[in-house]
Amino acid sequence: RKEVEQDPGPFNVPEGATVAFNCTYSNSASQSFFWYRQDCRKEPKLLMSVYSSGNEDGRFTAQLNRASQYISLLIRDSKLSDSATYLCVVNIKAAGNKLTFGGGTRVLVKP
Amino acid sequence: DGGITQSPKYLFRKEGQNVTLSCEQNLNHDAMYWYRQDPGQGLRLIYYSQIVNDFQKGDIAEGYSVSREKKESFPLTVTSAQKNPTAFYLCASSAGTVNYEQYFGPGTRLTVT
Numbered sequence: 001r002k003e004v005e006q007d008p009g010p011f012n013v014p015e016g017a018t019v020a021f022n023c024t025y026s027n028s029a030s031q032s033f034f035w036y037r038q039d040c041r042k043e044p045k046l047l048m049s050v051y052s053s054g055n056e057d058g059r060f061t062a063q064l065n066r067a068s069q070y071i072s073l074l075i076r077d078s079k080l081s082d083s084a085t086y087l088c089v090v091n092i093k094a095a096g097n098k099l100t101f102g103g104g105t106r107v108l109v110k111p
Numbered sequence: 112d113g114g115i116t117q118s119p120k121y122l123f124r125k126e127g128q129n130v131t132l133s134c135e136q137n138l139n140h141d142a143m144y145w146y147r148q149d150p151g152q153g154l155r156l157i158y159y160s161q162i163v164n165d166f167q168k169g170d171i172a173e174g175y176s177v178s179r180e181k182k183e184s185f186p187l188t189v190t191s192a193q194k195n196p197t198a199f200y201l202c203a204s205s206a207g208t209v210n211y212e213q214y215f216g217p218g219t220r221l222t223v224t
Contacts, residue, residue, distance in 0.1 A: 034212060043201055043215040098169065099213055103153040
């Protein structure tokens with residue numbers, strides 16, 4: 001089983017709609033969580049950290065569910081520019097505090 | 112402007128040649144990392160360094176070597192021992208290694224034929 005798993009998608013989303021997707025992690029010792037965005041053939045860019053209480057940044061909302069070991073990302077009022085691959089990233093203490101990346105969820109926002 | 116630079120953006124080499132990829136940061140970050148990304152796949156950690164003159168192997172270190180002689184520089188050498196070197200190589204840095212976000216350079220696409 002992979003340490004960090006994501007639905008690869010693609011999630012085809014009409015412009016203006018809401019889309020949400022999850023990421024599951026297998027190690028309960030995981031201590032910090034992030035969402036990164038990666039455009040085609042570009043480097044990943046930090047979208048937001050995920051806090052235990054959940055957090056929101058504009059149209060983006062991230063949640064952490066430690067009991068079920070998953071994090072989620074919700075995008076409201078989707079824009080065409082939101083089309084990208086979203087990477088779930090977990091800091092696993094048992095793995096030497098290194099970041100472990102999921103394979104990414106591809107989102108395509110269409111007019 | 113603060114950030115991470117990688118050069119070159121594209122690199123072509125013949126099989127059997129060693130090649131060194133450059134990574135420089137002016138963010139005053141202590142930790143630096145090298146990842147490899149293959150098409151349609153996630154990032155895999157090659158090497159990381161938490162402090163100058165110290166580095167550790169990641170998950171796929173075989174066929175690679177690094178050095179960390181200066182805080183701002185973390186070059187990666189892809190040796191001829193690396194069986195499948197063609198990939199997108201990404202360098203990252205962070206202020207620390209516990210609960211710190213990593214910031215990435217623009218990457219180098221290496222093609223070996």
